[in-house]
Amino acid sequence: MAKLDTNEKSMPEGAEEPGRRDFMVVATYAMMGLGAASVAWPLIDQLNPAADTLALANIEVDISKIAVGQSITVKWRGKPVFIRHRTTDEIARANATDLMDLRDPQMDKARAEKPEYLVLVGVCTHLGCVPLGQKTGEVKGDYDGWFCPCHGSHYDTSGRIRKGPAPTNLEVPPYDFLSDTVIRIG
Amino acid sequence: MSANQFKSPVVRWIDHRLPVFSMLHHTAHDYPTPKNLNYMWNFGSLAGLSLAIMIVTGIVLAMSYTAHVDYAFSSVERIMRDVNHGWMIRYIHMNTASFFFIVVYLHMFRGLYYGSYKAPRELLWILGVVIFLLMMATAFMGYVLPWGQMSFWGATVITNLFSAIPYVGESIVTLLWGGFSVDNATLNRFFSLHYLMPFIIAGVVVLHIVALHRFGSNNPIGIDTRGPQDTISFHPYYTIKDVFGIAVFLLLLAVVVFFFPNAMGHPDNYIPANAMQTPAHIVPEWYFLPFYAILRAVPDKLGGVLLMFGAIAVLFILPWLDKSPVRSARFRPLFRIFFWIFFVNAIALGYLGGKPAEGIYVILSRVATAWYFIHFLIILPILSTFETTKPLPKSIAEPVLGGFSSTPKQAYAAPRRS
Ligand code: HEM
Ligand code: FES
Numbered sequence: 001m002a003k004l005d006t007n008e009k010s011m012p013e014g015a016e017e018p019g020r021r022d023f024m025v026v027a028t029y030a031m032m033g034l035g036a037a038s039v040a041w042p043l044i045d046q047l048n049p050a051a052d053t054l055a056l057a058n059i060e061v062d063i064s065k066i067a068v069g070q071s072i073t074v075k076w077r078g079k080p081v082f083i084r085h086r087t088t089d090e091i092a093r094a095n096a097t098d099l100m101d102l103r104d105p106q107m108d109k110a111r112a113e114k115p116e117y118l119v120l121v122g123v124c125t126h127l128g129c130v131p132l133g134q135k136t137g138e139v140k141g142d143y144d145g146w147f148c149p150c151h152g153s154h155y156d157t158s159g160r161i162r163k164g165p166a167p168t169n170l171e172v173p174p175y176d177f178l179s180d181t182v183i184r185i186g
Numbered sequence: 187m188s189a190n191q192f193k194s195p196v197v198r199w200i201d202h203r204l205p206v207f208s209m210l211h212h213t214a215h216d217y218p219t220p221k222n223l224n225y226m227w228n229f230g231s232l233a234g235l236s237l238a239i240m241i242v243t244g245i246v247l248a249m250s251y252t253a254h255v256d257y258a259f260s261s262v263e264r265i266m267r268d269v270n271h272g273w274m275i276r277y278i279h280m281n282t283a284s285f286f287f288i289v290v291y292l293h294m295f296r297g298l299y300y301g302s303y304k305a306p307r308e309l310l311w312i313l314g315v316v317i318f319l320l321m322m323a324t325a326f327m328g329y330v331l332p333w334g335q336m337s338f339w340g341a342t343v344i345t346n347l348f349s350a351i352p353y354v355g356e357s358i359v360t361l362l363w364g365g366f367s368v369d370n371a372t373l374n375r376f377f378s379l380h381y382l383m384p385f386i387i388a389g390v391v392v393l394h395i396v397a398l399h400r401f402g403s404n405n406p407i408g409i410d411t412r413g414p415q416d417t418i419s420f421h422p423y424y425t426i427k428d429v430f431g432i433a434v435f436l437l438l439l440a441v442v443v444f445f446f447p448n449a450m451g452h453p454d455n456y457i458p459a460n461a462m463q464t465p466a467h468i469v470p471e472w473y474f475l476p477f478y479a480i481l482r483a484v485p486d487k488l489g490g491v492l493l494m495f496g497a498i499a500v501l502f503i504l505p506w507l508d509k510s511p512v513r514s515a516r517f518r519p520l521f522r523i524f525f526w527i528f529f530v531n532a533i534a535l536g537y538l539g540g541k542p543a544e545g546i547y548v549i550l551s552r553v554a555t556a557w558y559f560i561h562f563l564i565i566l567p568i569l570s571t572f573e574t575t576k577p578l579p580k581s582i583a584e585p586v587l588g589g590f591s592s593t594p595k596q597a598y599a600a601p602r603r604s
Contacts, residue, residue: 046272050250050272052264052267
């Protein structure tokens with residue numbers, strides 16, 4: 001567009017003319033940019049989860065079979081979800097913890113809808129490994145919750161980070177109790 | 187153009203070491219172009235745009251497409267219903283394929299009319315015919331991917347063309363299929379090649395442009411440019427004209443994509459492929475119809491296949507069939523008449539290719555097929571010796587500026603803006 005000065009030379013009364021020309025050039029580029037952006041959006045947005053993927057985004061789980069002190073792991077959105085039926089001792093210890101001792105302070109009440117059942121996304125908040133502690137006999141870490149073997153993060157009986165490199169507590173997924181024995185995650 | 191002409195020091199630094207900016211500047215900026223090009227010269231840039239749209243939308247489709255006989259059809263339906271904007275991306279891909287052929291056919295007819303295939307542009311023309319062949323192969327294999335009834339039976343019929351070759355035909359067909367019928371192996375290799383070939387086309391397009399820039403564009407009066415008074419710089423004059431063409435093209439494409447997305451397709455391709463039942467009336471995509479008509483016009487398997495490929499082969503030798511030194515049809519009164527007869531005949535072949543192969547349609551197909559070859563093999567060589575051509579203007583500047591010789595500067599300044 002800079003080359004339009006050819007015209008300026010042959011246009012003695014020039015001053016006002018190039019202004020008008022510049023406006024048209026800028027307007028043209030602006031419209032082309034707008035057009036390109038509005039075409040780019042669908043091409044990028046198609047990378048997001050499709051409608052059928054979103055439709056699978058919630059699951060229902062029967063929790064009546066989990067004995068006190070036991071945990072189950074279910075798959076939700078391609079990730080493990082831990083459901084632990086906690087013992088009264090575990091609940092008591094989670095409640096007794098001083099918030100000042102926590103890296104990511106959060107009350108146990110805020111993390112479990114019913115204190116007996118703790119529902120967590122089983123993905124370490126450090127770099128995404130699955131922590132140990134679900135099966136009997138697995139290491140549960142220094143705080144009797146979960147232990148991530150990848151880089152050594154320890155979580156307590158409320159799934160809160162206590163020691164190691166992970167920055168935040170294990171995430172609590174959105175869930176509801178559909179009845180006393182069935183929860184819907186997602 | 188030397189590197190220090192660029193304002194930005196970064197650009198200058200890079201260009202000194204890697205002269206991409208000089209090359210671009212040379213190709214798309216100060217490239218001297220005949221000043222009398224008409225709108226028929228817009229179709230090259232439109233073809234390039236079409237190829238770009240095909241590659242971008244195709245790569246996106248491939249992210250959600252599954253090349254397996256059990257999943258291909260439903261993966262395309264999933265693109266239509268579930269993938270975000272998938273319906274639009276697929277409709278753009280489908281319809282741009284058709285628009286691509288419209289644009290390329292017009293581009294080719296432009297070459298035929300203005301004699302752009304003549305010396306020194308023979309290789310430029312031949313590279314174009316190579317691109318055309320590659321496009322047909324790409325589109326054919328793309329049409330197989332959704333694995334509908336037309337996909338399956340189109341693939342079956344077209345691959346079976348090769349069985350006409352004596353002795354080795356059957357083995358070649360088995361080789362193409364990777365089995366004993368069009369099946370999963372066929373679908374997989376077609377997907378692989380369908381992804382590859384557009385990039386090969388892009389490579390040949392680069393050669394096409396290199397050949398074009400060797401002697402520059404031909405023009406509506408078909409005489410050589412004789413210096414700066416005959417040319418203007420590509421930018422901004424032809425860039426803005428190309429952008430205008432692109433705007434019109436995109437507008438038409440949008441109308442079809444959003445309001446008539448299946449107008450150029452065939453409803454049977456929304457029925458999943460069934461190897462046990464052929465649809466009552468199978469037709470290829472519209473852009474293959476003229477060649478399909480030639481195939482069916484001949485009552486002999488090998489003969490039909492040979493003539494069909496021959497219809498494209500004559501395009502390769504066209505520069506040596508038409509030896510008239512005058513390029514543009516404007517100065518060839520007889521050629522001009524025959525050009526339009528050829529044009530109507532080509533459309534007629536397309537129409538006949540879409541009709542059932544029976545009764546009057548067969549006879550008409552034969553006449554039209556014969557004429558196609560008569561035009562190239564008999565009329566053009568005869569015309570080049572016997573036709574009396576009209577006197578050619580002395581230069582491009584002469585007819586454009588009404589005879590008075592001018593400097594380029596006056597030429598720009600002539601139309602005053604209001
Ligand atoms: C010269 C360029 C191209 C042409 C002429 C072309 C042509 C076609 C055609 C005619 C179809 C069938 C459309 C339908 O009925 O659904 C198709 C489908 C397809 N093409 Fe292409 N294509 C080109 C480039 C590409 C590229 C570069 C890719 C990927 C890298 C691609 C990927 C696909 C896929 C995945 C399908 C199947 C999905 C569908 O049916 O919509 N295409 N193509
Ligand atoms: S991923 Fe768990 S500690 Fe690093």
